Amino acid sequence: MSKELNKPILGTVYMVEENLTIERQFKDLENIKSKGLNTIVMWPPISPWDSKDGxxxxxxxVDKIMDKCDQLDLDVIVELEGQNPSFQFAPDYAYKAEHTTVSDRARHWVNYYHPEVKEAMKKYIQQIAHHYKDHPALLGYDVFNEVNFHSTDTYTEKAFRTWVEKKYKSITDLNKIWKRFYTEFDQILIQNFSFNYSKWSSLRHLLDFEEFRADSIQNFVKQWGDTIREIDDEHLIIADNSWSMTTFDTTILGNDDWKISSVVDSFGLSVYPQSWDVRLREDPCSIAQIYRGGISAGNDYSNKPIIISELQTHNQTALSKGSSVFDEIKLWTWQAFTHGATGLIYWKWNPFTSGFQVSGRGMTSSDGTPNQRADQAKECADILNEYPAYFVNRKVYNNEVYILYNPECDRFSDMVLPDDPNAYRNAIAKWYKHLWLKGLQPRFIKPEEINNLNVTKDSIIIAPFLSMVSQQTSLDIKDFIKKEGNMIVDGRFAIIDENGFAYEEAPGNLMDVFGYKEDDYLSPHIHDEITFDRFSKVHLTNGTSTLNTSDGDPIMVKNKNTLYLTIPFGIDKEYAPITDAIDNFIDNHLNKSILVTQKSAETDVVITHGKGLMISVVNYHASETEIRVKVNKKGQLKNLTKDIICHLTDNMVTIVIPGRDIACVVIE
Structure with missing residues (x-):
């Protein structure tokens, strides 16, 4: 490919608008360049208002915009799908009522499974690729921005039936697992899935539909990318999800980060820390988890470069409350590159000029004058432009610590906990924060990745609130432990298999590994001065109890290189003896060849390998802070950031960062 990501991308979405003069838009592009940005994402990719019939x-x-970008040496990513489809492949004059999705949660009204829509999309993509493929400013195509799909129409239902038949092969096997009585796959009706007594017998059909949605989106992205590659195999194919699926409900959009990253050249995330009822402005840990989750799915799993495809710039709408952005652009931007992103795109350059978000977002005033948010972007751009080779092909150092994330268990937990729908993700977040506060940056893995890990005696997997464990995952866990890997599990671990059937003995097929058998589940459970919200009553098999309740029930079970907590640590009450035991277990098994030894709760510290060993710090606190990192590498300490005190003495790096600032040093 002619334009690989051999330099860091820092850019902005630029909406080409009929109501702005071309002179104004050229001035916008010149301002973008003056702020050190090197890329725009251009939408829409066509300008139908220029046609004879309008x-x-x-x-x-759009051609004038492309040519101006070439003149300014700005790269362009052309966005094909993900915004208003009327500007793309589904103009209103060609739209039919039957093209509409049947859904209570779809973002777009066009049904990708309708054969006429499929053909229109293919023709549109071919036209775009033929038109842009030889343009010198072209960097790539974003084929699907903020991927999503949901519909229960007849075309989607037909595709789902085909998907189900491919999975189960036999209608008898389907009936046994779904607890239904079909004679043919064509009898499956999505419309009756959500009724209470439909869910009462089994949840597998609902879990299958969610998996089908994720597979459908993956297939759409692949098909559209393949259509481009038949015409242009020189430029990047990009698609992006919203947030990280480790942090937000995947059933809203139907996305799967791991699946999308596997079929594109570069994987992206949209991140809005202060919008849509999300308030993460002063929460460096939660933002770190979003970035870390995306990096785990893309860079670590698929070995694909990650782009933050949309980062919030300012207010959600003209009249919104609490969504303004002040000095956070610099912090959020640097945090992304700190975690190994190769690129970041701001949403967006100009504020909206019309619609629901009119005057919202943007890095300029309404007349196009860049503001303080654009100035913050320039501070980051100056570093990236001066040291580009340091910010590509980086891998986060994770001390061999992993958090096991299971999307099916995530969805299952939401289904059986309608009054506490975020319990699984909250458990994941609490464990991540516990490790993050220690300066650790665990990699998120899905169950199918366990068997591919390079296991050593220092490897640690933490499986929060993992009630659903498949037969295959049980085997992979056994193999991981046999290779001297270490594991922490908690709560009602491995009580059901992948089809939602309860194991007769829990943890399923793993009692010999973790040293206990579950006898009962109690909520609440009173223990001395504390009452646990959820408690698994167990008896020991070949494990040892290291902490008991006042009536003698084990709270923690140790067995060789495993630790089991009878409460779900991530969502139950804090209890010092449990926290201490967790810390001792981690400390005894942790790979400490490189280790953050001092940091504050307001600083994100990330160590990455690439060109040199890089230590990056983002300080959210208003005051100066000092961090220390023990390293295993000798060499020269190079400071990539200004006005930062840093030194390397006896394998200890010390960095002093001013309040609300960033630091980046490299040992070469």
Whole structure:
């Protein structure tokens, strides 16, 4: 490919608009360049208002934008799908009622499974690729921005039946697992899935539909990318999800980060820390988890470069409350590159000029004058532009610590906990924060990755609130432990298999590994001065109890290189003896060749390998802070950031960072 990501990308979405003069838009592009940005994501990719009839495909204005970008040495990512489809492949004059999704949660009204929509999309993508493939400013195509799909129409239902038949092969096997009585796969009706007594017998059909949605989105992205590659195999294919699936409900959009990253050249995330009822402005840990989750799914799993495809710039809407952005652009931006992102795109350059978000977002005033948010972006751009080779092909150092994330268990937990729908993700977040506060940056893995890990005696997997464990995962866990890996599990661990059937003995097929058998589940359970919200009553098999309740029930079970907690640590009450035991277990098994030894709760510290050993710090606190990192590498300490005190003495790096600032040093 002619334009690989051999330098860091820092850019902005630029909406080409009919109501702005071309002179104004050229000035915008010049301002973007003056702030050190090197890329725009251009949408829409066509300018139908230029056509003779005002509605057909035309390229006059967008071509002028492309040519101006080439003149300014700005790269362009052309965005094909993910915004208003009327500007893309589904103009209103060609739209039919039957093209509509049947859904209570779809973001887009166009049904990708409808055969006429499929053909329209293919033709549209071919036109775009043929038109742009030889343009010198082109970097790539974002084929699907903020991937999502949900519909229960007849075309989608037909595709789902085909998916189900491929999975189960036999209608008898399907009936046994779904607890149904079909004679043919064509009898499956999605409409009756959500009724109470449909869910009462089994949840597998609902879990299958969610998995089908994720597979559908993956297939759409692959098909659209393949259509481009038949015409242009020189430029990047990109698709992006919203947030990280480790942090937000996947059933809203139907996304799967791991699946999307496997079929593109570069994987992206949209991140809005202060929008849509999300308030993470002063929460460096939660933002770190979003970035870390995306990096785990893309860079670590698929070995694909990660781009933060949309980062919030300012207010959600003209009249919204609490969504303003002040000095956070610099912190959020640097935190992304700190975690190994190769690129970041701001949403967006100009504020909206119309619609629901009119005057919202943007790095300029309404007349196009860049503001303080653009200035913050320039501070980051100056570093990236001066040292580009240091910010590509980086891998986060995770001290061989992993958090096991199971999307199916995530969805299952939401289904059986309608009054506490975020319990599984809250458990994941609490464990991540516990490790993050120690300066550790665990990698998130899905169950199928366990068998591919390079296991050593220092490897640690933590499996929060993992009630659903498949037969295959049980075997992989056994093999991991046999290779001297270490594991912490908690709560009602491995009580059901992948089809939602309860194991007769829990933890399923793993009693010899973890040293206990579950006898009962109690909520609440009173222990001396504390009452646990959820408690698994167990008896020991070949494990040892290291902490008991006042009536003698084990709270923690140790067995060789495993630790089991009878309460779900991530969502139950804090209890010092449990926390201490966790810390002791981690400390005894942790790979400490490189180790953060001092940090504050307001600083994100990330160590990455690439060109040199890089230590990056983002300080959210208003005051100066000092961090220390023990390293295993000798060499020269190079400071990539200004006004930062740092030194390397006896394998200890000390960095002093001013309040609300960033630091980046490299040992070469």
């Amino acid at each position: 509605v057909s495909i035309a390229f006059d204005t």
